[in-house]
Amino acid sequence: MSAHGAVVNTDDPPPVFDAVDVVIALSDTGCLVGRGRVIRTQPSGASPSADFSITVDRYTIRRRAAALSL
Secondary structure: OEOOEEEEEEOOOOOOOOEEEEEEEOOOOEEEEEEEEEEEEEEOOOOOOEEEEEEEEEEEEEEHHHHHOO
16 A cells, blocks of 8 residues: 555456546554555466555545445
8 A cells, every 4th residue: 555556456356447436444543545446457476366456536534434334
């Protein structure tokens, strides 16, 4: 994770350029919430999973309960 993006590991990555909603837990009480887009996908070594990179231009920090109710 960085100031404007993150790398996510999954079994089924979305296509490049797809929009994604992002909710990342930052602490016991807070979450980063934003909307981003996929900028890259790549296999994750020998496992069947893959990594995908997202960029998030705008985001807010919300209480976890509020973020999970979206």
